[in-house]
Amino acid sequence: MPLVEELGERRVIEAILRRLDIMPGSPVPLGDDASAVDLGGGRLAVIKADMLVGKTDVPPGMTVRQAARKAVVMNVSDLVAKGARPVAVLASLGIPGRLTEGDVEEIATGLNEGAREYGAYVLGGDTNEASDLVISCAALGTCEEGRFMRRSGARPGDILAVTGSFGGAAAGLRILLENLPAPRGTRRPLVDAVLTPRARLREGLALSQTGAVTASIDSSDGLAWSLHELARASGVGFLVDTLPVAREAEVFAEAHGLDAAELALYGGEEYELVITVRPGGWEGVEDAMRRLGTPVTRVGRATGEPTVLLKKGDSVEPIEPRGWEHFKSSRRGN
């Protein structure tokens, strides 16, 4: 019988899903970014739980306050990627006995910040003694029934688009993990991208209101991984022709002889939205993002082939299903 450490997270999740009964009439299939329950009256309760483990998810240089805030943002991001408005957060903590009372207060402050930035409140939780620092959050939001954005609605011909830019967190992680020097003016924004990630609340809500988005996911596991997840859930492929790389990530990549596209595709820990838009709906999406002052970039289109490809000049190359995968030390996806 294989051990969990040999399986990789995908197979662990598959082992779990095999054993779960499916809720009849569930508005969202198991395995989407968040789950939903029909509240009647055209409304959904949207729920998400995601756990931060100190050992694997907290890089050097991140305070416990930042870690706690991030644990909330991870969950909020999944709600907003579905078009839900966050309302409440619960936090179950595993706290190593060697932390101080001040550390605990900082954790609570971070949880509170993460929730309040997105209009939600921390309403409860649980504390436990544990060897690892564990911050396990659950978030509750609400959404109009017709506005929930699944992973599974992309169709060949749809426009593929993303908010913001990519690679900043990956570059920031290299700075924190490998002590790489950063060119003048880039260290702060790159490190901030890791330590203080932001979820796209207003964008998620506005996008769901356009009615033009056919599928949506956040990019927390890396842009490449998110593209593969969208493709798999929708039964489409993607041809990507543009990669919006964060300017500081480009400068950083150049200084270190790194491939900026690699940072943008395989980084993760960024909370941008990756969406598909029905062909006639692009103008509405652009207008909505312009009103918010948020960059949105058309990066390619959905295809009928089961492949995720990057166009480079006249050639195409596969975008690999890589990212961070727990249980395996390789970076492979979540």
Add this chain to the structure above:
Amino acid sequence: MPLVEELGERRVIEAILRRLDIMPGSPVPLGDDASAVDLGGGRLAVIKADMLVGKTDVPPGMTVRQAARKAVVMNVSDLVAKGARPVAVLASLGIPGRLTEGDVEEIATGLNEGAREYGAYVLGGDTNEASDLVISCAALGTCEEGRFMRRSGARPGDILAVTGSFGGAAAGLRILLENLPAPRGTRRPLVDAVLTPRARLREGLALSQTGAVTASIDSSDGLAWSLHELARASGVGFLVDTLPVAREAEVFAEAHGLDAAELALYGGEEYELVITVRPGGWEGVEDAMRRLGTPVTRVGRATGEPTVLLKKGDSVEPIEPRGWEHFKSSRRGN
């Protein structure tokens, strides 16, 4: 600055609560068994998160499937103690790499069982690598607004009552932890009380419908601790004159020269309901429980003194605020 391992769970929780903003108009104060969000239309979403940590919460002899089921039951019990009907469960897992794929399937089976027994479904979750086995569940339920049973509504003169009987899990734990022999016919029910605890779903729903319950809590942290929590939240005291001890726990206590009342009061890991009832409402409560075939016992009354006392013959003695408290190795309460 004191370390968490010196603080005890109560002070850890206080440190957290100091830093949280309070949701305006929240239907339930922070610190009740579960939290609630107003959904409008006279309905509440009731949410709860509680984490099971292998190292501290899983006794020898408990399988991972039983542990997973229990992690769900812990959360369900808090919902039903408030009068809410469980709908959905999320489970975030910290899985040590040395577990097998079969262990993971067993965990999922246990989660599914715990949810399905109470009419809910596991709708999602998250998997992580961790040193400890961590099963962090969040449960969502719904409740009519006027039917939510808080901890804080007990008034002097109210009747104090409990469902079921106590001490079985405490005796079962002694069997599992200390390898104590059990008198004929008692081992199975006592050990089952620990390994397969049950939440009082139908009882919680029926009690909330009587409209006679002024305060409610489950007994998961021990009867003594629950009484102190109810007393503290309601600003009352209790005079207890009866302790319904499980028959097998009495036999076990006698065989080992233990105090059965001690097992019943300070055991924990039992999921009975501890309620107060307004003086005119007792008959309705008795009727409701009779219809379900569930024993309910009038065990005392709420008083105006800030004390929790046990009447023994002609004398009274204090019931101590003891139970299991994380972060301190003593058993002191949660």
